[in-house]
Amino acid sequence: MSGTSLDGIDVALVEKRSDTDSIALIAANTMPFPAGLVKQIKHFSAYPDNVNLIDLGALNIALGEAFADAVQRLLETQSISAEHIHAIGSHGQTLFHAPDHDFPFSMQLGEPSVIAQRTGITTVADFRQRDLAAGGQGAPLVPAFHHALFHSVDEQRIIVNIGGISNITLLSRDAERAVIGFDTGPGNGLLDSWYQQHHTGNFDENGQWAAAGKVNPTLLDDMLSEPYFSQIAPKSTGKEYFNQAWLNHYLNKYNDISNQDIQTTLTALTAHTIALSIQTYITTDTVLYICGGGAHNAYLLALLQKALPTLLIKTTEALGLSPDSVEACAFAWLAAQTMANKPGNLPSVTGATDSVVLGGIYPA
Numbered sequence: 001m002s003g004t005s006l007d008g009i010d011v012a013l014v015e016k017r018s019d020t021d022s023i024a025l026i027a028a029n030t031m032p033f034p035a036g037l038v039k040q041i042k043h044f045s046a047y048p049d050n051v052n053l054i055d056l057g058a059l060n061i062a063l064g065e066a067f068a069d070a071v072q073r074l075l076e077t078q079s080i081s082a083e084h085i086h087a088i089g090s091h092g093q094t095l096f097h098a099p100d101h102d103f104p105f106s107m108q109l110g111e112p113s114v115i116a117q118r119t120g121i122t123t124v125a126d127f128r129q130r131d132l133a134a135g136g137q138g139a140p141l142v143p144a145f146h147h148a149l150f151h152s153v154d155e156q157r158i159i160v161n162i163g164g165i166s167n168i169t170l171l172s173r174d175a176e177r178a179v180i181g182f183d184t185g186p187g188n189g190l191l192d193s194w195y196q197q198h199h200t201g202n203f204d205e206n207g208q209w210a211a212a213g214k215v216n217p218t219l220l221d222d223m224l225s226e227p228y229f230s231q232i233a234p235k236s237t238g239k240e241y242f243n244q245a246w247l248n249h250y251l252n253k254y255n256d257i258s259n260q261d262i263q264t265t266l267t268a269l270t271a272h273t274i275a276l277s278i279q280t281y282i283t284t285d286t287v288l289y290i291c292g293g294g295a296h297n298a299y300l301l302a303l304l305q306k307a308l309p310t311l312l313i314k315t316t317e318a319l320g321l322s323p324d325s326v327e328a329c330a331f332a333w334l335a336a337q338t339m340a341n342k343p344g345n346l347p348s349v350t351g352a353t354d355s356v357v358l359g360g361i362y363p364a
């Protein structure tokens with residue numbers, strides 16, 4: 001799994017018994033992207049109109065090699081050989097997500113043929129296309145896994161995944177109630193982008209820079225007027241929409257806000273859009289569990305708690321799964337669904353007409 005943050009390739013080694021819906025995490029690792037690939041991916045995402053077909057074709061293969069490498073390195077550290085692995089679930093690197101195009105598509109690169117050939121392991125990939133073909137958004141896909149792993153009859157749970165983009169899953173105590181889930185909007189993506197323009201690091205560690213600034217309420221309200229935030233689900237979004245150009249559209253109207261206060265306001269934007277998305281679902285027995293890299297941003301979590309003062313907020317660590325491994329585990333689980341010829345999407349979440357078996361299988 002590698003999300004839009006481009007912070008690394010997450011690999012999870014997971015055990016799944018066919019008689020249970022659950023999984024157990026055996027080992028996990030995050031590998032750095034080979035130098036050069038991140039720059040190229042960022043360039044393609046920022047200038048989709050100027051993509052060179054030859055470069056794009058080569059990037060697809062280079063990413064496949066990188067993903068295969070990441071799998072092999074984890075297996076080496078665990079001293080496990082390929083024949084013990086039933087399948088790899090490879091999400092791929094999203095270059096462009098366009099569920100509302102006349103011909104809806106979601107483009108993930110990282111050639112699965114290369115992964116299967118290099119590792120000798122059957123590879124399941126291209127999970128989003130089939131849901132799109134069935135009229136869905138192709139996203140988010142993690143809610144089915146959240147339901148399988150985290151549903152509880154004792155409390156209502158909301159899982160919030162804060163990656164480059166944020167998405168939520170509402171798990172009612174009643175297991176038969178349709179799962180609600182959608183992308184809420186920006187997660188860490190805008191925070192990283194702004195931080196990288198003003199610092200040498202990749203992200204605002206613990207949200208420290210933002211925490212020492214001030215929220216600008218005018219800018220915050222202005223950004224909150226973005227129509228996506230009040231749009232009714234099913235909905236999904238990505239970096240092709242919530243990016244620097246989106247931010248510039250708002251910032252261009254102001255010239256007296258410090259760079260630091262902009263970081264603070266962007267952190268508040270992520271917190272507020274998540275809070276607005278879930279506040280109507282909160283009951284007295286609701287507990288919120290955070291996963292994704294945003295779980296490490298203490299200031300972001302403090303702002304979320306401030307926006308939802310009565311809500312109990314934890315991370316998925318409290319449910320026994322590290323917030324850094326949830327998404328990678330989700331794609332292992334989705335691969336297992338596909339290998340068992342079972343559906344992976346939730347029509348109540350993506351808006352698809354049907355539950356469908358997701359992805360393509362590339363045999364070992």
Ligand SMILES: Nc1ncnc2c1ncn2[C@@H]1O[C@H](COP(=O)(O)OP(=O)(O)O)[C@@H](O)[C@H]1O
Pocket residue numbers: 002003004005006007008162163164165188189191192203204205206207291292293294296297298327
């Ligand atoms: N210690 C930390 N402090 C603040 N933010 C963090 C920290 N660790 C990770 N993050 C944020 O999480 C992001 C990675 O989150 P991740 O869930 O991997 O997103 P994606 O799925 O988009 O790759 C980083 O780019 C960064 O913004």
Ligand SMILES: [Mg+2]
Pocket residue numbers: 002003005006007008010
């Ligand atoms: Mg990541």
